[in-house]
Amino acid sequence: MVKLERISLRNEGLKKFFSPNEVRILGLLWEKERVTSGQIQKQCGDLSLACIAGTLDRLVKSGFVNRTLDASESRVRYLYAPTCTQQELGTKISEQVVDCLVDTFGTAVVSSIGRFRR
Template identity: 30%
Template structure:
Protein backbone atom coordinates (compact mmCIF):
# COMPACT_ATOMS: atom_id res chain seq x y z
CA UNK A 1 0.00 0.00 0.00
CA UNK A 2 1.34 3.46 -0.89
CA UNK A 3 2.27 5.33 2.34
CA UNK A 4 0.38 8.50 3.16
CA UNK A 5 2.58 11.53 3.70
CA UNK A 6 1.09 13.01 6.86
CA UNK A 7 2.33 15.62 9.16
CA UNK A 8 2.78 13.42 12.23
CA UNK A 9 1.09 15.88 14.59
CA UNK A 10 -1.98 13.74 14.59
CA UNK A 11 -4.44 16.44 15.69
CA UNK A 12 -3.86 18.01 12.28
CA UNK A 13 -4.13 14.88 10.16
CA UNK A 14 -7.30 16.03 8.38
CA UNK A 15 -9.14 19.33 8.58
CA UNK A 16 -12.99 19.29 8.78
CA UNK A 17 -13.24 20.31 5.11
CA UNK A 18 -10.73 17.61 4.09
CA UNK A 19 -12.85 15.07 5.96
CA UNK A 20 -16.03 16.25 4.22
CA UNK A 21 -14.38 16.08 0.79
CA UNK A 22 -13.13 12.55 1.48
CA UNK A 23 -16.59 11.45 2.68
CA UNK A 24 -17.88 12.49 -0.75
CA UNK A 25 -15.07 10.87 -2.69
CA UNK A 26 -15.21 7.46 -1.00
CA UNK A 27 -18.58 6.31 -2.35
CA UNK A 28 -18.55 8.20 -5.69
CA UNK A 29 -14.90 7.54 -6.45
CA UNK A 30 -14.19 9.97 -9.37
CA UNK A 31 -15.30 13.59 -9.11
CA UNK A 32 -14.43 17.00 -10.54
CA UNK A 33 -13.73 20.04 -8.34
CA UNK A 34 -16.96 21.77 -9.32
CA UNK A 35 -18.99 18.60 -8.73
CA UNK A 36 -17.58 18.25 -5.18
CA UNK A 37 -18.22 21.95 -4.57
CA UNK A 38 -21.85 21.63 -5.67
CA UNK A 39 -22.40 18.66 -3.35
CA UNK A 40 -20.79 20.45 -0.39
CA UNK A 41 -22.47 23.82 -0.84
CA UNK A 42 -25.90 22.92 0.60
CA UNK A 43 -24.21 21.55 3.73
CA UNK A 44 -21.63 24.25 4.46
CA UNK A 45 -20.55 27.73 3.46
CA UNK A 46 -17.62 26.99 1.18
CA UNK A 47 -16.00 28.59 -1.87
CA UNK A 48 -14.96 26.79 -5.04
CA UNK A 49 -11.38 27.99 -4.51
CA UNK A 50 -11.27 26.43 -1.02
CA UNK A 51 -12.42 23.08 -2.40
CA UNK A 52 -9.71 23.25 -5.10
CA UNK A 53 -7.05 23.99 -2.44
CA UNK A 54 -8.27 21.14 -0.21
CA UNK A 55 -8.16 18.67 -3.11
CA UNK A 56 -4.66 19.80 -4.06
CA UNK A 57 -3.54 19.32 -0.43
CA UNK A 58 -5.05 15.83 -0.30
CA UNK A 59 -3.23 15.09 -3.57
CA UNK A 60 0.07 16.27 -2.07
CA UNK A 61 -0.52 14.14 1.02
CA UNK A 62 -1.03 11.08 -1.20
CA UNK A 63 -4.64 10.57 -0.08
CA UNK A 64 -6.18 11.21 -3.51
CA UNK A 65 -4.87 11.09 -7.06
CA UNK A 66 -5.98 13.07 -10.11
CA UNK A 67 -6.09 12.80 -13.88
CA UNK A 68 -6.69 15.37 -16.58
CA UNK A 69 -9.94 14.54 -18.30
CA UNK A 70 -11.33 16.12 -21.46
CA UNK A 71 -15.09 16.18 -21.48
CA UNK A 72 -17.97 18.30 -22.65
CA UNK A 73 -17.17 20.92 -20.01
CA UNK A 74 -13.58 21.21 -21.28
CA UNK A 75 -10.37 20.05 -19.65
CA UNK A 76 -10.67 19.38 -15.91
CA UNK A 77 -9.01 17.43 -13.12
CA UNK A 78 -10.85 14.36 -11.96
CA UNK A 79 -9.97 13.35 -8.40
CA UNK A 80 -10.31 9.88 -6.90
CA UNK A 81 -9.23 8.37 -3.58
CA UNK A 82 -6.11 6.20 -3.56
CA UNK A 83 -7.41 4.11 -0.66
CA UNK A 84 -10.87 3.01 0.43
CA UNK A 85 -12.00 4.05 3.89
CA UNK A 86 -10.67 0.92 5.66
CA UNK A 87 -7.27 1.07 3.93
CA UNK A 88 -7.07 4.76 4.74
CA UNK A 89 -7.74 4.15 8.45
CA UNK A 90 -5.18 1.33 8.55
CA UNK A 91 -2.61 3.51 6.81
CA UNK A 92 -3.33 6.30 9.28
CA UNK A 93 -2.80 3.98 12.28
CA UNK A 94 0.36 2.59 10.71
CA UNK A 95 1.80 6.06 10.09
CA UNK A 96 0.91 7.20 13.61
CA UNK A 97 2.39 4.10 15.29
CA UNK A 98 5.55 4.34 13.14
CA UNK A 99 5.98 7.99 14.04
CA UNK A 100 5.58 7.18 17.76
CA UNK A 101 8.20 4.45 17.50
CA UNK A 102 10.52 6.77 15.53
CA UNK A 103 10.10 9.49 18.13
CA UNK A 104 10.16 7.51 21.38
CA UNK A 105 12.00 4.32 20.33
CA UNK A 106 12.04 1.52 22.93
CA UNK A 107 9.79 3.50 25.33
CA UNK A 108 6.99 3.38 22.77
CA UNK A 109 7.56 -0.32 22.00
CA UNK A 110 7.54 -1.29 25.71
CA UNK A 111 4.40 0.84 26.22
CA UNK A 112 2.63 -0.99 23.38
CA UNK A 113 3.76 -4.33 24.82
CA UNK A 114 2.50 -3.56 28.30
CA UNK A 115 -0.71 -1.90 27.06
CA UNK A 116 -1.76 -4.52 24.53
CA UNK A 117 -0.26 -7.37 26.55
CA UNK A 118 -2.45 -6.30 29.53
CA UNK A 119 -5.53 -5.97 27.33
CA UNK A 120 -4.88 -9.40 25.82
CA UNK A 121 -4.55 -10.89 29.31
CA UNK A 122 -7.77 -9.15 30.48
CA UNK A 123 -9.67 -10.50 27.46
CA UNK A 124 -8.49 -14.03 28.28
Protein backbone atom coordinates in the same frame (compact mmCIF):
# COMPACT_ATOMS: atom_id res chain seq x y z
CA MET B 1 1.52 10.28 4.94
CA VAL B 2 -0.29 12.10 7.70
CA LYS B 3 1.96 14.75 9.17
CA LEU B 4 2.49 13.80 12.79
CA GLU B 5 2.62 17.40 13.95
CA ARG B 6 -0.85 17.92 12.53
CA ILE B 7 -2.48 15.24 14.67
CA SER B 8 -4.66 16.75 17.38
CA LEU B 9 -6.18 14.10 19.61
CA ARG B 10 -8.88 16.38 20.98
CA ASN B 11 -10.75 16.63 17.66
CA GLU B 12 -13.49 14.22 16.67
CA GLY B 13 -13.19 11.38 14.15
CA LEU B 14 -11.02 11.94 11.11
CA LYS B 15 -10.57 15.58 12.09
CA LYS B 16 -7.80 14.30 14.36
CA PHE B 17 -5.72 13.85 11.21
CA PHE B 18 -7.24 16.17 8.58
CA SER B 19 -8.77 19.63 8.42
CA PRO B 20 -12.61 19.79 8.51
CA ASN B 21 -12.74 20.66 4.79
CA GLU B 22 -10.40 17.82 3.90
CA VAL B 23 -12.63 15.40 5.86
CA ARG B 24 -15.76 16.55 4.01
CA ILE B 25 -14.12 16.20 0.61
CA LEU B 26 -12.52 12.84 1.42
CA GLY B 27 -15.94 11.61 2.62
CA LEU B 28 -17.49 12.62 -0.69
CA LEU B 29 -14.73 10.92 -2.67
CA TRP B 30 -15.17 7.65 -0.75
CA GLU B 31 -18.91 7.74 -1.41
CA LYS B 32 -18.61 7.94 -5.19
CA GLU B 33 -15.37 7.54 -7.05
CA ARG B 34 -14.29 9.87 -9.88
CA VAL B 35 -15.78 13.21 -8.97
CA THR B 36 -15.26 16.61 -10.61
CA SER B 37 -14.66 19.79 -8.65
CA GLY B 38 -18.06 21.06 -9.82
CA GLN B 39 -19.82 18.08 -8.25
CA ILE B 40 -17.89 18.65 -5.02
CA GLN B 41 -18.97 22.27 -4.99
CA LYS B 42 -22.60 21.28 -5.43
CA GLN B 43 -22.37 18.94 -2.43
CA CYS B 44 -20.50 21.47 -0.26
CA GLY B 45 -22.56 24.51 -1.18
CA ASP B 46 -21.24 26.66 1.66
CA LEU B 47 -17.58 26.34 0.60
CA SER B 48 -16.15 28.75 -1.98
CA LEU B 49 -14.60 27.42 -5.17
CA ALA B 50 -11.20 28.81 -4.19
CA CYS B 51 -11.39 26.99 -0.86
CA ILE B 52 -12.33 23.68 -2.50
CA ALA B 53 -9.58 24.11 -5.12
CA GLY B 54 -6.96 24.75 -2.44
CA THR B 55 -8.06 21.74 -0.39
CA LEU B 56 -8.03 19.46 -3.44
CA ASP B 57 -4.54 20.64 -4.43
CA ARG B 58 -3.34 19.91 -0.90
CA LEU B 59 -4.90 16.42 -0.82
CA VAL B 60 -3.32 15.59 -4.18
CA LYS B 61 0.07 16.87 -3.06
CA SER B 62 -0.02 14.81 0.14
CA GLY B 63 -0.97 11.70 -1.85
CA PHE B 64 -4.43 10.87 -0.43
CA VAL B 65 -6.23 11.80 -3.64
CA ASN B 66 -5.38 11.10 -7.26
CA ARG B 67 -6.50 13.21 -10.19
CA THR B 68 -6.58 12.57 -13.92
CA LEU B 69 -7.10 15.08 -16.67
CA ASP B 70 -10.19 14.46 -18.76
CA ALA B 71 -10.31 16.43 -22.01
CA SER B 72 -13.09 14.48 -23.70
CA GLU B 73 -16.50 15.93 -24.62
CA SER B 74 -14.81 19.23 -25.58
CA ARG B 75 -14.48 20.11 -21.91
CA VAL B 76 -11.35 20.16 -19.81
CA ARG B 77 -11.65 18.91 -16.26
CA TYR B 78 -9.96 16.99 -13.50
CA LEU B 79 -11.47 13.74 -12.21
CA TYR B 80 -10.69 13.05 -8.57
CA ALA B 81 -10.49 9.66 -6.88
CA PRO B 82 -9.19 8.60 -3.46
CA THR B 83 -5.90 6.67 -3.50
CA CYS B 84 -6.98 4.35 -0.68
CA THR B 85 -10.17 3.15 0.99
CA GLN B 86 -11.17 4.28 4.45
CA GLN B 87 -9.94 0.92 5.83
CA GLU B 88 -6.52 1.25 4.17
CA LEU B 89 -6.19 4.77 5.47
CA GLY B 90 -6.88 3.47 9.00
CA THR B 91 -4.13 0.87 8.64
CA LYS B 92 -1.66 3.42 7.30
CA ILE B 93 -2.25 5.97 10.05
CA SER B 94 -2.19 3.30 12.81
CA GLU B 95 1.13 1.94 11.60
CA GLN B 96 2.61 5.40 11.49
CA VAL B 97 1.38 6.35 14.97
CA VAL B 98 2.33 3.00 16.57
CA ASP B 99 5.82 3.22 15.04
CA CYS B 100 6.20 6.65 16.60
CA LEU B 101 4.96 5.41 20.00
CA VAL B 102 7.26 2.35 19.96
CA ASP B 103 10.19 4.64 19.16
CA THR B 104 9.43 6.63 22.28
CA PHE B 105 8.15 4.07 24.82
CA GLY B 106 9.44 0.70 23.54
CA THR B 107 7.86 -2.47 24.98
CA ALA B 108 5.31 -0.59 27.09
CA VAL B 109 3.41 0.15 23.89
CA VAL B 110 3.44 -3.48 22.77
CA SER B 111 1.97 -4.74 26.05
CA SER B 112 -0.58 -1.95 26.00
CA ILE B 113 -1.76 -2.94 22.52
CA GLY B 114 -1.80 -6.60 23.65
CA ARG B 115 -4.95 -5.77 25.62
CA PHE B 116 -6.94 -5.68 22.37
CA ARG B 117 -5.87 -9.15 21.22
CA ARG B 118 -8.46 -11.07 23.14
